Amino acid sequence: MTREAGAPFGAAPPSAGAAIVTRGLTKRFRGGQVAVDSLDLDVPRGSVYGFLGPNGSGKTTTIRMLLGLVAPTAGEHTLLGLPLAGALPRVGALVEGPAFYPYLSGEANLRRFDAADPTASGATVRRRVGEALDRVGLGAAAGKRYRNYSLGMRQRLAIAAALLGPRELLVLDEPTNGLDPQGTREVRALVKEIAADGTTVFVSSHLLAEVEQMCTHAAIMSTGRLVAQGTIASLSGGQVSRVRIETPDPAGAARVLAALGLADVRATDAEVTAELGGHAPERVNAALVGEGVAVRGLSVVRPSLEDVFVGLTGEGFDVDG
Amino acid sequence: MSTAETRTRTTPGLVPVPETSRATERRPPEPPAGAVPPRRSSSAFWRLLGSELGLTFRRPRNLVMLGVLAGVPVVMGVALRLVAADAELGGIVTSVAGNSLMLTFASLSFLVVLLMPVAVAMVAGDAIAGEAGTGTLRYLLAAPAGRTRLLAVKYLNAVVFSFAVTAVVALSALVTGLIMFPVGPVTLLSGTTVPVAEGLLRILISVGYVGAGMAALAAVALALSTFTEVSIGAVAGTMVIVIVSQVLRAIPQFDGLADYLLPARWTGFDGALRSPIDTGAMAEGLLTFGAYIVLSGSVAWARFSGKDITS
Numbered sequence: 001m002t003r004e005a006g007a008p009f010g011a012a013p014p015s016a017g018a019a020i021v022t023r024g025l026t027k028r029f030r031g032g033q034v035a036v037d038s039l040d041l042d043v044p045r046g047s048v049y050g051f052l053g054p055n056g057s058g059k060t061t062t063i064r065m066l067l068g069l070v071a072p073t074a075g076e077h078t079l080l081g082l083p084l085a086g087a088l089p090r091v092g093a094l095v096e097g098p099a100f101y102p103y104l105s106g107e108a109n110l111r112r113f114d115a116a117d118p119t120a121s122g123a124t125v126r127r128r129v130g131e132a133l134d135r136v137g138l139g140a141a142a143g144k145r146y147r148n149y150s151l152g153m154r155q156r157l158a159i160a161a162a163l164l165g166p167r168e169l170l171v172l173d174e175p176t177n178g179l180d181p182q183g184t185r186e187v188r189a190l191v192k193e194i195a196a197d198g199t200t201v202f203v204s205s206h207l208l209a210e211v212e213q214m215c216t217h218a219a220i221m222s223t224g225r226l227v228a229q230g231t232i233a234s235l236s237g238g239q240v241s242r243v244r245i246e247t248p249d250p251a252g253a254a255r256v257l258a259a260l261g262l263a264d265v266r267a268t269d270a271e272v273t274a275e276l277g278g279h280a281p282e283r284v285n286a287a288l289v290g291e292g293v294a295v296r297g298l299s300v301v302r303p304s305l306e307d308v309f310v311g312l313t314g315e316g317f318d319v320d321g
Numbered sequence: 322m323s324t325a326e327t328r329t330r331t332t333p334g335l336v337p338v339p340e341t342s343r344a345t346e347r348r349p350p351e352p353p354a355g356a357v358p359p360r361r362s363s364s365a366f367w368r369l370l371g372s373e374l375g376l377t378f379r380r381p382r383n384l385v386m387l388g389v390l391a392g393v394p395v396v397m398g399v400a401l402r403l404v405a406a407d408a409e410l411g412g413i414v415t416s417v418a419g420n421s422l423m424l425t426f427a428s429l430s431f432l433v434v435l436l437m438p439v440a441v442a443m444v445a446g447d448a449i450a451g452e453a454g455t456g457t458l459r460y461l462l463a464a465p466a467g468r469t470r471l472l473a474v475k476y477l478n479a480v481v482f483s484f485a486v487t488a489v490v491a492l493s494a495l496v497t498g499l500i501m502f503p504v505g506p507v508t509l510l511s512g513t514t515v516p517v518a519e520g521l522l523r524i525l526i527s528v529g530y531v532g533a534g535m536a537a538l539a540a541v542a543l544a545l546s547t548f549t550e551v552s553i554g555a556v557a558g559t560m561v562i563v564i565v566s567q568v569l570r571a572i573p574q575f576d577g578l579a580d581y582l583l584p585a586r587w588t589g590f591d592g593a594l595r596s597p598i599d600t601g602a603m604a605e606g607l608l609t610f611g612a613y614i615v616l617s618g619s620v621a622w623a624r625f626s627g628k629d630i631t632s
Contacts, residue, residue: 067463069630088465095463099456103380115372116464116471118365161460 019043019169019200020066024075027061035061037224038075043202043217045168048195050211050232051204052305053221059204060096062221063173066202067093080168089119092162093171097178098154102147106138106157109146114164132160136190152183159190170194172203176210188214208305220309227312236303243276243284246297256291260284276300366470373478377444383482386440387489393436394428394494398501401427417498422507422520424498425491426594429531432490433587438563440486441535445479445542446555449625453550453632468626476543476618483535484528491528513596523598527590530603534587537610538563540617541583547624550632580605583613 020043027036036058043049053059064070066077068084079087100109110129114120120128133139136156141149149157155178162170175191176184191214195201205211211218212232219229228235243262247253250267254274257265262274262284276284281300288295303311377383405418417423449472452458461471507520515523541562546555566582569575579585589606592599 064459064630067459068465069459069462071627071629085465085467088463091463093460093463095459097456099460101376101455101457104376112372112376113460113464115369116461116466118369118465118467118470120365122364122368 018081019045019047019049020077020079020202021081022062022066022075022077025062025065025072025077026074027058027065027070028073034224036065036072039226041077041219041226041229043200045200046195046198047217048191048201048203048215050215050218051202051221052208052211052218052309053204053206055206056223057221058224059206059221060173063093063095063171063204066171067091067095069095087169089117089165090168091171092164092167092169093173094158094162094175095171095173097174098158100146100154100157103145105143105145106133106149106153106160107142109157110161110164113161117165120165128164132163133157135163136160137186151178152180155179155183155187159187163194167199169200169202172201174204174206176205176207184210208309212305218305220305220312222309222312228308232305235305235308241276241303242273242301243279243281244271244273244297244299244301245284245288245295246271247288247293247295249293252291252293253288253295256288256293257284260287273301366474369466369470370474370477373474374481377478377482378485383440383444386443387486390432390436390440390486391489391493393432394424394490395497397428397431398424398494398497402501416508418502420507420520421498421502421504422495422517422524424502425494425524426527426591428490428494429487429527429590430588433531433534433590434567434584435563437486437490437531437535438538438584439560441479441483441539442542442556442559442563444482445476445539446546446559447552448475448479448543449546449621450549450552450555451546453630454552456632458632459630462630469622472543472547472622472625476540476621479539479543480536483539484532487528487532487535491524495524509596510591510594511596515596523593526593526598530590530593530606531587533607533610534583534590537613537617538583540614540621544617544621544624547621547628581609583609586610 020041022039022041025036025039025041026034028034039058039062041062051059051062061070065072066079067088080090082090100106101112104112107129110132111125114125114129115122130139130142133142136159138153138156138160141153146154146157155175159172159175162172170191172191176187179187188210191201191203203211203214215232217229217231218235220227220235242264243257245253245257247270250269250272253272254265254267257272257274260279260283262277262279265272265274281298285295285298401417401424405415417427449458452461462468466474504517506514506516507523508514509523538559542555542559545558546552549555563584566584570579570582570585586606586609589602592603592606
């Protein structure tokens with residue numbers, strides 16, 4: 001995809017440094033409750049970084065600290081390797097849902113927020129607002145009052161506000177919250193499109209499936225602590241794949257698998273599972289058949305982020321979509 | 322972190338470059354190319370102020386308030402005309418009915434007590450709390466508006482509105498007076514008579530003085546506004562301060578305090594109705610307003626610059 005230089009949705013010219021780095025970032029609210037505990041995030045440039053955790057695990061507080069809305073109790077962070085005031089004009093943000101002036105039109109709302117950015121030019125605002133609205137499919141509703149927008153339109157307007165200037169980093173806090181399946185698909189497609197332009201996207205979510213679908217990297221939060229981060233592949237790699245065999249002869253199958261050297265062999269009435277390790281599933285199948293064990297079905301169960309999360313925290317997600 | 326993952330990034334104007342995430346991290350700092358680097362321009366301040374004024378003066382509820390303020394002098398003018406025609410009355414009625422310019426002073430002294438402070442408190446008390454309540458504050462600050470800059474813009478906006486409120490009352494009263502009552506030399510409170518042109522000048526001085534007094538109240542409302550996410554709380558708090566001040570002022574035992582109360586100083590614009598103009602009392606009034614502005618401004622800044630925005 002090629003865009004003319006200075007187009008509002010292209011990647012901004014790069015500044016040095018990783019997209020987001022935090023070191024020991026901590027927030028303790030009055031009353032002693034620790035919302036975020038010594039967080040070390042490394043968000044590489046160009047990644048789509050999923051910030052995953054159940055509701056109340058400190059994701060929004062972290063995002064508020066990143067944007068300078070909440071002062072950390074301890075620790076530090078940089079965005080795009082710049083001081084905060086210099087970085088923020090290059091960062092588009094959606095924090096805890098849309099918030100606009102109900103008595104203004106969608107277009108007037110965007111102009112209002114654009115006026116608050118000291119680096120944005122009043123001379124180009126009309127064009128940039130129009131393009132941002134078109135980008136999220138609100139071009140036709142530009143003159144309608146925000147009060148009369150549907151939930152999905154409000155969410156899209158918030159994303160348009162994050163796309164008013166050339167951005168190097170988008171911080172999206174639960175961008176699909178409250179959207180219907182159609183709206184959710186649209187937002188995910190938009191995020192992929194933006195990321196394809198080279199913009200780093202930091203997206204928080206409590207939906208595991210969403211992060212697995214959209215992201216190249218992920219961090220997992222649990223009660224204010226970072227429990228894992230890395231590429232999606234490396235996170236899932238922390239958990240081993242298992243082979244699952246449906247057979248009328250579980251005992252025989254278990255014997256063969258153990259003989260092959262597969263670990264953690266578990267047999268039930270009609271199936272046997274074991275850690276696959278480095279073994280090729282087709283070789284396992286050949287060995288079983290060669291030993292005369294009837295195989296009704298063979299499948300490889302790959303770990304999902306949910307398994308990773310359960311493995312790391314010993315608990316499931318309280319909410320799932 | 323895995324470096325195995327190789328992705329193709331498309332950068333505008335450049336050929337696609339395959340790079341790994343580690344290569345991205347290793348890339349040496351390079352100066353921004355092409356587009357203009359982020360830079361604060363002084364025009365950005367005025368652009369934000371313009372946006373703020375646009376919101377304030379297009380907001381229906383503020384317009385209704387200005388409309389009510391413009392209507393009161395008209396009602397007063399009509400009432401005084403009817404009363405003056407009926408009976409032989411002395412005092413304020415005769416002086417207003419006898420000269421077109423006096424309605425302006427009468428309207429200011431009537432409205433400065435309560436209705437004008439309500440209008441100013443409504444806008445200034447809403448300044449930060451209203452944005453916090455709707456959640457727009459977090460987006461303004463992430464834009465980034467800058468906390469000190471936003472507070473300065475909010476206050477300047479409230480000052481403009483304070484003077485607008487005063488000017489609307491004065492203009493409405495002036496027009497009503499010119500239509501309903503005879504135009505001629507103005508007899509001042511001190512008994513001296515001055516020509517119409519000088520009367521108009523004295524109206525201008527009064528508007529400036531009362532506007533400054535309203536701006537002082539706006540600073541108080543703005544300070545309260547930084548403490549809450551419910552704008553009605555800041556507005557009500559400001560009005561409580563105004564009313565308690567009025568009560569204290571009415572109690573003779575607190576006479577010593579009266580000099581430091583805003584409502585007691587607001588009515589000091591009648592210094593412009595004396596000959597010579599009572600510059601001493603008016604200067605003291607302006608000094609009091611200045612003290613309120615500095616004090617409240619400091620409180621607002623101290624509170625807002627370090628506040629956690631959790632709304």
